[in-house]
Structures are given as structure tokens and as C-alpha cells.
Amino acid sequence: MRKEVIYLTGTLLDEELECSLADICRYCNISAALVQEMIDEGLLCPRGHDPKEWRFSALELRRIQVTLRLQRDLRVNLPGCALVLDLLEELEDLRRRRGR
Amino acid sequence: MEFKDYYETLGIKRDASQDQVKQAYRRLARKFHPDVNKSAGAEAKFKDIGEAYEVLKDPEKRAAYDKFGANWKEGQEFKPPPNWDAGFEFSGGFTGADQQGFSDFFEELFGRGRFGAAGRRTSSFRMQGENQHAKIVIRLEDAYLGSTQTITLTRATVDESGHVRTQPHTLHVTIPKGITAGQHIRLEGQGSPGIGGGPNGDLYLEIAFADHPLFHAEGRDIHSVVALTPWEAALGATVTVPTLGGNVEMKIPAGTQGGKVLRLKGRGLSTASKRGDHYVTIRIIVPEAKTEEQKKLYREMARIMPVNPRTS
Secondary structure, eight states: OOOOOOOBOOEEEOTTOOBOHHHHHHHHTOOHHHHHHHHHTTSOOOBSSSTTTOBBOHHHHHHHHHHHHHHHHHOOOHHHHHHHHHHHHHHHHHHHHHTO | OBOOOHHHHHTOOTTOOHHHHHHHHHHHHHHHOTTTOOSTTHHHHHHHHHHHHHHHTSHHHHHHHHTTOTTOOTTOBOOOOTTTTTTOOOOOOOOSOOOTTOOHHHIIIIISSGGGTTGGGGSOOOBOOOOEEEEEEEOHHHHHHOEEEEEEEEEEEEOTTSOEEEEEEEEEEEEOTTOOTTOEEEETTOSSOOBTTOOOOOEEEEEEEOOOSSOEEETTEEEEEEEEOHHHHHHOEEEEEEETTEEEEEEEOTTOOTTOEEEETTOSSOOSSOOOOEEEEEEEOOOOOOSHHHHHHHHHHHHHSOOOTTOO
16 A cells, blocks of 8 residues: 655745744744844844834845854854845845856 | 764864864854855765864864874774773763764764763753754756655754764655745744654755756746847747746747847746746857858858947
8 A cells, every 4th residue: 555645835935924023033943132133233124113013024034044053153243144144145146147 | 884084174183282173163164154155065064074073172072083093084984993982081061063964973983972962951841842944955847836845854863861863854845836046945843853842843944946957047037048040030030948837939029139138928936926937048149151152141141231240
């Protein structure tokens, strides 16, 4: 008898993703205080004025995850992470244009 | 089991000072960090460096490792002599490095509960397992149509006696139609197991595309190049163009110049609500004039259609 394979269907985090402060904390397993620090550093720019209204995009989710890895693996501090992320995004953009 | 030359991995001499070990590690870790270095081998290299550092930074582990001597070569078949670690006092635990994916060599010598490894995990508190991240490389075709993929990741688990083991973790995952590079799929509860009955962490899969001989993606849009003869470009033609959804007939307007970009609407990485297009860049191939007759034809063209392409 053939065993039935069950395929998992996850949540797609694409450009339509909009998540709240609580969502982003849960997705990334981080505290709201750390999110606030990242916002103060200009590393994240959620839409909305106060924390209750904040909406984060998939790009921000990715920025947080790269930041957490850079902090853990290379001991880069938050301003350093913000700089690295900006440079990496610029580099990706340049590579894409060169690839045309 | 293959021998790992940790000194070679860090590019240092066997008599390097602890400071030199640290400096070599930091320099290489920055260079090969997978978020920074996008080349194919960077992730494996980064793990090797981390493994080497985990051993060499700790004077006790380093001394035990040094006992094997300098005659072993990287990759050589290796079996540790019995009681190789006798006579060493081991007090240190791991200091934060992510041991997941370290080699069999490391696990045999330093992993299995020796050196206090993972002892902290046997305590009785309850907490959610860690979120895990992994990058998966899929074909553009699979993103275009949506597909199912079977992927195998390496995961570290802790057995009853507190020993760390790595195990393959096989998952069957649905890839939604129109996914693009850099997007994530979040699989709830597929991360590290919870501790003390806590819930599992989540698994995040980041999508990357394998190189394709014809196409490359920029966000939702697909780009490719199609070659035309000068007469097709000048007179107009209908040509067959490969797309991710199969061949399509594309109308080339008369007077098309090389470098012009034509759009095939909706033939990129589209979802129910977002549209991706396919952009075709025209390249004009100049036929070689080999025979006298062919050369004559070019000269004839020069006479009938005098043009100076260098004046705008």
C-alpha cells in the first residue's frame, strides 16, 4: 500500500503581508522593546503612528531576521546592522542591474 | 569519519596564540557569513569556521584536539584512539555557538555530552522551541505554477541523556504559485521541539531560485533575450519565444532595434492578485558575410540604405 504524503501548506510572507507588533514579535521570537529599539535606529519603518497601529511588511520581517543573525554570529550592534542591511540591499540592487 | 584540520580551516599555524585564533575566526566569519556572502559555498564554509573556532577557542578542547598531532590531513579517514580524552579536565560548556550542522568529527569528539555540552537543556523548565530558518532553492518553473517539494534539513535534537545529535528532518511543502525570491513560507510548529512540553518553534523557509539557462527573475518579472535577424527586425515577424508557461508566438513590429524590450503581459510570476510580466530583450544577430555574393549584398544595402548609426 502506498503511503499518502501529506504536504504542509505554510503561511506565505509576501509583499502583501501586514503584521502587527504582536505578530512580528511572535514571528521573530523577540520582545516589543527590541522592535522599538530597531525602529529608533531606523532599521524598521512600520506604517502607522503609534504602536497599536503599526503594520510591518515582509521586508521588515526579513530585516529583523538578518539583524538577529548578524548580532548572534558577528556581534554587530544595532546601528551596525542598520548600516549592513542598507549596504546589502544596495549591493543586491546593483547585482540585479548588472545581471540584466 | 573524516579528520577535520581546524587550524587549516581558520588559516592559522598550530602554534597560533588564542588571540590569533579569535582574530582569524572573526575575520573569516565576517567574510563568509551567509547573509553577507551570497556565493554557493559560503554557508558550509561559515559552519566549518564556527566548528573550528568552537574547539580552538577553548584551551581545554584545543589541548585535547592537539593530542592527535600534526600529521593528520583534512579529509583523511579518522578514528579517535580509545580514551583519547583521558587526563583532561573539561569544565567549559558551549558559549553560544549554534552547533547545528557541525560535522560528525566534531560530534564524536566534543558533541555527545562531553565538555558539558547541552547539559543546560535537561533542566525542567518549559519553553517554546526555537524558530528555525532555512533557505531552499527551487526552480523558476516550480514558482510559476506552484508545486510541492520534498526538502531535507539538518536539525539538532537532544536525546534523553542530554546528548546532541543531528538528524535529517524531511518535510513535504507546498510552494504557492507566484512565489518570488526572498519571500518566506512560515510553517507553524515545524521549528525546534519545545522544551519541557512547550510548543514547537516555527520554521521559516526563504525562497531562492536556481539559475536558469534562459530566464532570470526580478521580483515578479521574468527576463529573457530573444535573437532576431536584421530582416526580421526590419520587416517585422512573428517568432516563437519560450516562457515559463511554454512557447508563445510574439509579434515583432517592423523597425525593431536591438536592445528594445517587449512585454508579454502576465507571463511572469503571478498570483491570484499580483501580476508578473515577462520582458523580452531583443538582440540582433548580424549574419557573417562569407561568400562574394553575400558581401555584394551588404555593399548593395550600404548603397541603397545609407545610414550613419553614430550620429543621433
